Amino acid sequence: MSRDAASSAPPGYHEYFEYRRYPLRVPPLDNGVDPVRHPVAIVGGGPIGLSLALGLARHGVRSVVIEADDAVSYGSRAACISRRSLEIFDRLGVARDVLGEALPWTAGTSYYRDVPVYRLQMPMDENQRFAPMVNLEQCICEQLLADRAEALREIVEIRWQTKLAGLQRRDDGVELELETPQTPYRLRADWVVACDGARSAVRQAMGLRFSGSTYDGTYIIVDIHLKSDHPTERRAWFDPPTNPGSTILVHKQPRDIWRVDYQLRDDEDPEEAVKPENVLPRVRSHLEWIGERDDWTPVWISAYRANCLTLDGYRHGRVLFAGDAAHLVPIFGVRGMNSGIDDTHNLAWKLAWVVQGRSFAALLDSYSTERVFAARENIRHASKSTEFMAPPSRAFSLMREAALGLATQDPFFATLINPRQSSAITFADSPLNAADSDALQSGPAPGAVLAECPVETATGPRHLTELLGPGYTALCLTGDDPRAALATLRDLPLSVVWIAPTTIAGADAWDASGRLFALYGAAPAACYLVRPDGHVAGRWREARADPVRAAVRRALQ
Numbered sequence: 039m040s041r042d043a044a045s046s047a048p049p050g051y052h053e054y055f056e057y058r059r060y061p062l063r064v065p066p067l068d069n070g071v072d073p074v075r076h077p078v079a080i081v082g083g084g085p086i087g088l089s090l091a092l093g094l095a096r097h098g099v100r101s102v103v104i105e106a107d108d109a110v111s112y113g114s115r116a117a118c119i120s121r122r123s124l125e126i127f128d129r130l131g132v133a134r135d136v137l138g139e140a141l142p143w144t145a146g147t148s149y150y151r152d153v154p155v156y157r158l159q160m161p162m163d164e165n166q167r168f169a170p171m172v173n174l175e176q177c178i179c180e181q182l183l184a185d186r187a188e189a190l191r192e193i194v195e196i197r198w199q200t201k202l203a204g205l206q207r208r209d210d211g212v213e214l215e216l217e218t219p220q221t222p223y224r225l226r227a228d229w230v231v232a233c234d235g236a237r238s239a240v241r242q243a244m245g246l247r248f249s250g251s252t253y254d255g256t257y258i259i260v261d262i263h264l265k266s267d268h269p270t271e272r273r274a275w276f277d278p279p280t281n282p283g284s285t286i287l288v289h290k291q292p293r294d295i296w297r298v299d300y301q302l303r304d305d306e307d308p309e310e311a312v313k314p315e316n317v318l319p320r321v322r323s324h325l326e327w328i329g330e331r332d333d334w335t336p337v338w339i340s341a342y343r344a345n346c347l348t349l350d351g352y353r354h355g356r357v358l359f360a361g362d363a364a365h366l367v368p369i370f371g372v373r374g375m376n377s378g379i380d381d382t383h384n385l386a387w388k389l390a391w392v393v394q395g396r397s398f399a400a401l402l403d404s405y406s407t408e409r410v411f412a413a414r415e416n417i418r419h420a421s422k423s424t425e426f427m428a429p430p431s432r433a434f435s436l437m438r439e440a441a442l443g444l445a446t447q448d449p450f451f452a453t454l455i456n457p458r459q460s461s462a463i464t465f466a467d468s469p470l471n472a473a474d475s476d477a478l479q480s481g482p483a484p485g486a487v488l489a490e491c492p493v494e495t496a497t498g499p500r501h502l503t504e505l506l507g508p509g510y511t512a513l514c515l516t517g518d519d520p521r522a523a524l525a526t527l528r529d530l531p532l533s534v535v536w537i538a539p540t541t542i543a544g545a546d547a548w549d550a551s552g553r554l555f556a557l558y559g560a561a562p563a564a565c566y567l568v569r570p571d572g573h574v575a576g577r578w579r580e581a582r583a584d585p586v587r588a589a590v591r592r593a594l595q
């Protein structure tokens with residue numbers, strides 16, 4: 039929510055987070071036009087625009103980010119960052135900073151009234167590098183992304199206090215009309231990516247409309263400052279005695295900020311309900327009931343309504359859409375920002391390769407196909423969570439009551455309470471997938487992301503995902519050096535990584551835990567071709583140049 043958005047006015051985030059204000063920079067103009075023609079202009083410097091700029095920079099492509107505000111976002115927004123987003127942040131060079139601030143967690147408890155009915159346990163085993171979820175306020179996450187962009191300023195330029203007012207599309211590029219507190223000007227770019235959020239000015243200027251549905255139910259989102267040593271976990275109460283008929287969610291965030299979300303009853307007026315005098319007693323009674331008796335102060339109060347909306351396509355000629363500008367998913371299941379970060383990881387290498395002349399522009403259609411599919415999957419899961427968290431009709435309420443009542447007696451019904459937390463989406467039908475003809479017994483199929491596993495290298499222990507190159511990677515799990523078999527592929531943007539079952543001279547890594555080969559069905563050997571965004575493009579029983587070349591060529595000119 040932007041700083042201007044309607045909300046009641048407790049002290050605000052700046053008490054707990056130092057907002058950096060960025061100055062306006064207007065380039066020297068030629069007749070009201072920026073004389074530089076930019077390869078990529080990104081409209082919106084929220085988490086998605088910034089992640090995309092960092093992703094393009096990683097592939098050596100310069101971008102200019104047009105951001106209306108003079109600072110990162112304000113108010114209650116994303117709190118939970120998924121493991122997949124952390125893997126992406128790692129490639130963008132911000133994971134260490136994010137983990138330095140964030141609170142990791144793996145589990146949660148759901149209660150019906152005061153009875154625990156479901157224990158959420160997210161996938162976490164000894165193979166993982168990152169926790170399945172960490173909590174971090176979106177403003178801090180954005181600041182870390184902005185700091186990283188600042189450090190790469192020779193390739194990422196952010197124009198703060200610069201607002202898109204309109205655009206003209208041409209065959210060879212796009213002209214943006216920009217407004218600033220000083221002077222309006224025009225900027226030309228070969229490609230434009232709209233990352234300007236839910237009310238996207240780009241989407242509106244192009245007359246594009248979302249399709250999907252919106253929910254009537256309202257949630258009140260309250261961030262408070264509370265010192266408590268309760269561990270970080272997700273807690274949900276259905277019909278708690280403190281708020282009969284309502285659902286309450288509680289999450290701990292860094293810097294002693296807690297997120298309390300509760301559902302309004304159908305007969306409540308959201309405008310009245312969001313007023314501090316109506317919110318605070320409700321929060322207080324719940325906190326006291328769960329044993330939090332220390333003093334606390336409200337930080338931010340806002341109202342939220344769930345949407346399940348997406349554009350039907352994310353590529354419109356030379357304009358692409360990502361993040362909330364492209365799709366809106368309910369907050370339950372934490373798929374909004376996380377899926378937007380995944381959009382940028384999918385798009386960055388494809389757009390970079392098109393800009394660099396390696397690939398046809400048609401490669402960008404695969405971005406649209408894959409990420410529209412992902413948005414629909416996210417919407418499907420998030421709608422189920424939303425219907426449980428905020429039943430849209432009396433029939434759904436009755437079903438929920440029945441499931442909750444039965445869950446107190448039979449764990450089978452407890453699975454209906456699963457909040458379906460965000461996870462990476464598999465593109466089983468991607469045009470970039472090679473045929474899966476070698477029938478490996480296990481391991482990620484084409485379209486899936488890599489399963490994580492520790493490996494040993496000459497410089498110490500690493501994880502599999504850390505071995506991936508910026509282009510395609512042929513991950514060869516074998517006792518024999520695969521490089522000779524793949525030697526003819528040197529003209530491709532491909533790195534070959536050899537992982538041996540045991541320590542063998544010349545191997546890049548070896549399976550010290552003894553789990554990797556089994557996890558990847560690699561007895562006696564396997565070759566996985568991995569895309570620059572970590573999705574598997576093909577897998578074979580041995581490393582052979584012809585199928586690998588054919589699979590990489592699907593993405594090239």
Ligand SMILES: Cc1cc2nc3c(=O)[nH]c(=O)nc-3n(C[C@H](O)[C@H](O)[C@H](O)COP(=O)(O)OP(=O)(O)OC[C@H]3O[C@@H](n4cnc5c(N)ncnc54)[C@H](O)[C@@H]3O)c2cc1C
Pocket residue numbers: 039040081082083084085086087104105106107111114115116117118119176200201202203233234235236238239259342360361362363369372373374375376377378
């Ligand atoms: C209460 C709440 C809780 C949430 N919790 C989670 C969660 O736990 N996990 C999760 O993954 N997601 C969560 N989300 C969703 C998440 O906040 C969004 O998905 C995310 O902010 C989308 O990022 P974005 O960069 O696409 O858009 P935004 O964050 O909206 O950023 C858009 C940027 O574009 C700029 N802009 C807008 N118009 C213009 C213009 N005309 N010209 C130039 N710049 C412009 C804006 O100033 C802004 O900086 C939550 C959302 C809410 C409201």
